[in-house]
Amino acid sequence: MPLKIELKPHESIIIGESLITNDGERTRFYIEGNVPILREKFILRESEANTPSKRVYFVVQQMYLSRGDAQLQDLYLEYVRDLQHAAPSLIPYITPINEDIIRADYYNAIKNANKLLQKEEELFGEALKGSL
Numbered sequence: 001m002p003l004k005i006e007l008k009p010h011e012s013i014i015i016g017e018s019l020i021t022n023d024g025e026r027t028r029f030y031i032e033g034n035v036p037i038l039r040e041k042f043i044l045r046e047s048e049a050n051t052p053s054k055r056v057y058f059v060v061q062q063m064y065l066s067r068g069d070a071q072l073q074d075l076y077l078e079y080v081r082d083l084q085h086a087a088p089s090l091i092p093y094i095t096p097i098n099e100d101i102i103r104a105d106y107y108n109a110i111k112n113a114n115k116l117l118q119k120e121e122e123l124f125g126e127a128l129k130g131s132l
Contacts, residue, residue, distance in 0.1 A: 002030035003037065014038040014065065036065045042110055052083040053090070053120035057113040060097060064106035076101065093119050 007013060007022040014020070016035045031037065038061065049058035059076045063069060080098070084091055093116040100109035 002032040004028065004030055005037075005039075012040045012043065014043060017065070036067065036107075038065065038110075042114065051120060051124075052079065052086055053113075053116045055079045056083060056094075056097070057110070057117055060101070060106065060109045060113045063101070064110055068104055068106065073101065087120075087123070089123065090116060090119060 005013065006026065006028045008026060009024045010022060012019055012021045015031065015037050042061070044054060044058050044061055046058060049055045056076065056079045059072055059079060063072045063076065066072060080094055084094065093112070096112040097109050097116065100106070100112055
């Protein structure tokens, strides 16, 4: 059964290795096949990965899109170690991401990484804005 996608005007989506941006009209299309798909609300651009949790999220996103590149896993572990040392209170939010990556469930890892971003913002929001 195909996946039905509706894009709002000017909304973007990543399908495989391609970024697709809608024009000025609402669009609906159907996707068949097994390819990574990432809606705009989950896309984090590299230039936006400017906090420890966002760097973790960005690498998880890239792992999902590349289907588990080993070099990205090494970078992920480096970022997670740094984050755990800097903010041990975030470890309960990191653990589910680690478990998803071990299972190669990168899409679920993105959803859990999004929870990490929300918690980082909740705990350190103003401090992070002041340091950027």
